[in-house]
Amino acid sequence: MVRSAYIHIPFCKSICSYCDFCKFLYDYQNIDSYLLALKEEIASVNIKNELSTLYLGGGSPSCLSLREIKSLFAILDTLPLSCDYEFTIEVNPVDMTREKLEFWYQHRVNRLSIGIETFQKELLKTLGRSHTFDEMKEKVTLAREVGFKNISVDLMYAIPKETLEQLEDDLEKVNALDVDHVSCYSLMIEPKTKLYLEKITPIDEEVDLTMYQKIHSFLEYHGFHQYEISNYAKEKKESKHNLVYWNNQEYYGFGLGASFYLENVRGENTKKLKDYLTHQGRMEEIISEEDKMRYEMILGLRKIKGVKKKEFYQKYRKKIIDVFKIEDLLEKNVLVDDENYISIHPNYLYVSNEILTRFVD
Ligand SMILES: C[S@@+](CC[C@H](N)C(=O)[O-])C[C@H]1O[C@@H](n2cnc3c(N)ncnc32)[C@H](O)[C@@H]1O
Ligand code: SF4
Numbered sequence: 560m561v562r563s564a565y566i567h568i569p570f571c572k573s574i575c576s577y578c579d580f581c582k583f584l585y586d587y588q589n590i591d592s593y594l595l596a597l598k599e600e601i602a603s604v605n606i607k608n609e610l611s612t613l614y615l616g617g618g619s620p621s622c623l624s625l626r627e628i629k630s631l632f633a634i635l636d637t638l639p640l641s642c643d644y645e646f647t648i649e650v651n652p653v654d655m656t657r658e659k660l661e662f663w664y665q666h667r668v669n670r671l672s673i674g675i676e677t678f679q680k681e682l683l684k685t686l687g688r689s690h691t692f693d694e695m696k697e698k699v700t701l702a703r704e705v706g707f708k709n710i711s712v713d714l715m716y717a718i719p720k721e722t723l724e725q726l727e728d729d730l731e732k733v734n735a736l737d738v739d740h741v742s743c744y745s746l747m748i749e750p751k752t753k754l755y756l757e758k759i760t761p762i763d764e765e766v767d768l769t770m771y772q773k774i775h776s777f778l779e780y781h782g783f784h785q786y787e788i789s790n791y792a793k794e795k796k797e798s799k800h801n802l803v804y805w806n807n808q809e810y811y812g813f814g815l816g817a818s819f820y821l822e823n824v825r826g827e828n829t830k831k832l833k834d835y836l837t838h839q840g841r842m843e844e845i846i847s848e849e850d851k852m853r854y855e856m857i858l859g860l861r862k863i864k865g866v867k868k869k870e871f872y873q874k875y876r877k878k879i880i881d882v883f884k885i886e887d888l889l890e891k892n893v894l895v896d897d898e899n900y901i902s903i904h905p906n907y908l909y910v911s912n913e914i915l916t917r918f919v920d
Pocket of ligand 2: 570571574575579580582617651674
């Protein structure tokens with residue numbers, strides 16, 4: 560039974576220099592027709608079962624005006640949610656007004672994911688963003704006052720010219736915000752982004768690794784635990800929605816460019832706005848049993864715990880070691896096979912992408 564849904568809102572008030580997500584500059588003339596297409600797409604599925612996770616991502620779903628947010632939630636209010644649901648909205652800090660926060664909270668949103676990235680003025684300039692620590696402290700306090708008990712922030716590191724001292728300062732400030740969850744991403748300079756076109760030099764790989772280790776030791780010391788390569792949570796504050804992906808479970812995907820996994824099909828909506836408005840350009844791929852097992856490993860090994868052997872066997876009636884040639888990785892202790900799980904050894908998490916390629920067809 561599908562118990563999760565992702566909904567994409569591809570608009571932002573300004574475009575950041577590093578971002579290659581599916582997004583457009585906010586233009587109020589596009590929003591109403593987008594919301595209409597989204598409404599039709601969701602209605603076409605007829606979701607009857609209660610969802611345990613709902614994720615409103617983007618772009619910046621927070622950038623819509625209050626009138627547009629109301630129109631979006633007229634659709635979302637109709638979705639059935641389970642009693643222990645998690646409903647996340649991705650928020651750009653500049654959009655965190657009391658009015659919007661109160662509206663989301665009253666309309667069942669119970670988790671905020673805020674794109675903070677850094678507090679360093681010069682680095683924010685490189686990223687094409689701006690806010691100060693005092694503003695963020697005020698906004699997180701406001702969200703708490705409104706009632707939000709589950710707040711996550713995105714922290715970016717390895718930004719060109721970033722120093723270890725700046726990262727330490729960011730970590731101290733994130734900690735001072737007293738949030739529940741931190742996602743930490745090393746800046747990727749993606750083709751076609753402003754940083755790429757300006758030929759900005761990426762940070763040295765060794766510095767990147769030192770920063771990854773610094774983040775790990777700092778957050779673990781301050782009461783967060785790493786449960787996925789890039790994600791740290793306080794007790795019981797892991798992202799339930801993202802765990803659905805990493806546990807290779809099914810989910811609906813609605814909106815421009817949204818991906819989905821339903822029964823034996825993985826797919827993605829078109830990234831062309833014009834096509835989405837007329838419900839065209841959806842891509843679908845039938846997933847074989849072998850593919851499912853590969854996904855189980857590629858996604859599951861992102862979790863620090865790894866892949867549960869018993870669950871793998873229950874799903875596929877096969878043992879992991881009989882399906883994949885991983886003896887050498889186990890011998891070298893790159894992968895660890897304990898009584899219940901197969902996982903990546905902590906020393907190799909930083910190079911996990913190389914290890915995961917072993918499970919690609
Ligand atoms: C959809 S955005 C978050 C919400 C909102 N749009 C915002 O930017 O505040 C998702 C997150 O992905 C991360 N991200 C996006 N592009 C990235 C890149 N090129 N390298 C590393 N992280 C990136 C950022 O941390 C960003 O906050
Ligand atoms: S990082 Fe967030 S705000 Fe910036 S362009 Fe990407 S989706 Fe929009």
